[in-house]
Amino acid sequence: MNTTQRALALGAAAALIQAIMLIAFAWPAVNTAPRDLPVVVAGPQATMVADKLAQRDPDAFEITTVTDESAARAAISDREAYGAIVTGGGQPQVLVASAASPIVAQTLTAIAGQLSGAPAAPVQDVVAADPDDPRGAGFGAMVLPLVMSGIAAGVLLSLLVPAVGGRVIGLFGFAVVGGLLSMAIVQGWLSLLPGSYLTLAAIAGLVSFAVAGTVVGLATAIGRAGIGLAALTMLLIGNPFSAATSAPELLPQPWGALGQLLPPGAAATLLRSVAFFDGAGAAAPLMVLLGWAAVALALLGIGALRGRRADEVPANAPIPVAA
Template identity: 35%
Template sequence: MTHHATPPGTGRKLTLVVLALAALIAAMLCAFALPSLNSGPHHVPIGVTGPGQAAEALRDNVDGPEWDVRVYETSGAVETAVRGGDIAGGLAITAQGVDVYTATAGGPSATSAITALGDGVADQNKTQATVHDLVPFTDDDPRGAGLTAALMPMIFGGIFPALILGNVFPGHRGLRLRLAGALTFSVVAGAAVAAVLQFGTHSIDGNYGLTALGIILGMAALSTTLLGLQARFGMAGFAFGGALMMLLGNPLSGLATGPHWLPDGWGTVGQLLPPGASGSLLRANAFFDGAGGGLPALVLTVWVVIGVGLALLADRRGRRTTGSRSKVVAGSGTVDASQAELATS
């Protein structure tokens, strides 16, 4: 009767795997739940203007952990700042009442809060508030559902190429093909997503080419990063990268609410990850003519460089390994077909 002994250390390994999975689930819950539970205005930039000392008095009363208040000379200056994405909205105290300037496309949650703030100021002054939505969503998608829904295709547009191309073109010999395929896919898929959002669902407007370039850059940042991690560290690297993008990048992207609606620190982390930077760049290109898109574009470019750099390091390491194997096989003097394939794989 044959007895199969359990290999030494199996119990310890199983325990570590179970604990790691439990920690992963706990981290997932924290990443999705904590930002929502602590959501609200956090240093949202707004502008104020008014006659005499009215603007300064309003700033002194409002400025704090929720609002980052900036004083402007005229209501026109406030409007320009809102349209340019410099501030989320603004209040202008006039003889007729309080003009509230918002940009719903820049962040629906912040727009609601600024509107409520304007109503409160109007009540204090015993007057009326008039809301001017300077950068709204499109008429066909007034709530921005298409913009919010675009995040998941962009994330999976980075994950799928790394996963599928890794299986179709495995090993060191397929690394460059995987990298070229991921970049090509980013161009095609990014252009397609922009076309669907602009011409299919009419969820965005603006310059199609600029919007498409932003989405392409976002997908390229995700796909090259995951490919680089996979090439350099194997499936463990791919799993880590995928978990990072999904468990942190997705809930901290701020695409639905705007980054200022996330708790301090969380929003900053989200904007430094490809999903958050991709969402901010899409919003800037689609509704603000590219204003405010410089920083997220830079963040995405850095991620592309990191991903390509990891892939090149893996390629260099693979070439050294291939060269060593070739010397060993050639030195043996018995090179058959299987050995030749091993030496070049």
Template identity: 40%
Template structure:
């Protein structure tokens, strides 16, 4: 005996084809998300690492040949005249390290560039030291054989010094905090944009909410990262401006897209930020390691530009930061224009809907009211 109420409407079953298609589509989305995050790491290789080399011309040529033979295409070598010139290039982030040849060989690193590059340069220092000692020992043996040195002469031990020109802060010696902070910045911009799009009505109110969110977020995040944990370095207010602008750029873009095309705009902003910009941001590895030209393309998105800007402001104040600032400003401008354009578009839609809903007589009267009357 059935106990169901005959007055209760029966919910129709989902067609089999649609159910299977939804399941396959959901699995495909998961695969795309996985690919977006794993692909840049799996395909990364050591290539085109910019380094400087200073020293006697013959030795520089020999080192270039040795590096190319050991790992062809791994390094982009720039010749400089002195150690000071190499240090300047490191501080402006035109190169990630340097090899100084001569009587006192030295390898210059910048751990603030990331652990991966520092480890590579440490390996180079070890290889140079081994080669230099082997060459010195061979030269002594030749001298003994030629009678220019007495038997039993021992070659002097050559030590290659490793100097960290731009070290990380002692509070973040391995750079884990600086690397980990990039994702919360992305997530923060997304969260603010989505919540404001859904919960705040009115274009100007949304713009005010996004601005307030960015200011509060920039001050709060930098207060934690710099004032509390000491991860960030440099000028507090400039760092707060950079972080706040990054959050504003992402949030305003999502709100602007939502104003222009509705709820689909939130998805567009989320996909471009999380699935395109974030994996290509090079926040965890040098952009040169990524398959070309994706590393460079990633710097045109908010996650890449903000990660580079925050690192440069903290550890490379001499570096040229104009490009990331312009990228963040450009995305912010797109978002603001989208909000304003969506405001006027919605006004037109509402006015059209009101006119269509008016009865014919009311519409006629409304039109008559618009006819200019004689003074």
């Protein structure tokens, strides 16, 4: 392949990547809709409301009936539901949690108004988003920089640090410093998240380690092709399907569920759970991030063993004797 052919091939490959990125980022946005969205209904007309919701769209909601308003509030606070419709005593009351998803809160408010026949049904935000970020725009924009910086750190460590031990040290250093600095900005300056600074910094550090570690681990285990594989996985699948600006149940399936198994989606869910819900629902995303970190370390270990064996072969090989 001559220079002209190589240039044309690279240009075509770049255009293909561009097209794939447009699809990956735009397709979920234009196909946002409730899909088995967990909600609860309560009160004397709960069965009637549940039937109306099911008739409106059979696949939109996963409806659970509870006894009263206190049980509905508990389900929201425990992240078992995104919202509730409480009947009895006149007009239905809508309970939402904008901290879990401002888009879902708006959707439930609109639907409850349609069910009650009133343009503005009474709404109470049980778990509100941060007052400095009521629509969650800042929170949604926070995830991509964490992913991008993790990819950048992984690429730099893979290309500039040849020793596996040095890469591991660099990963831990990036995770600690990156977690502390990022939460100093997010919490101290921008005021996007409430809660313990050190706990949130530890989560940001774990996210940084998981993303950067995946890049470094794959590069160590399979070579430079691993850098591209890890970066594309995090950017083309992980970020657009992270549901950082919406909710996993609003995305086309199974992509919404798959996004929660990747570091960007797990990061968004874990940060929401710890910052706004006192840790409710944090176990699953925490295990996902720890799993990615463990896989990264395992890949680094495999790369180290492979490099050690490659170094030992020449040392043990017989030395030819000149005749």
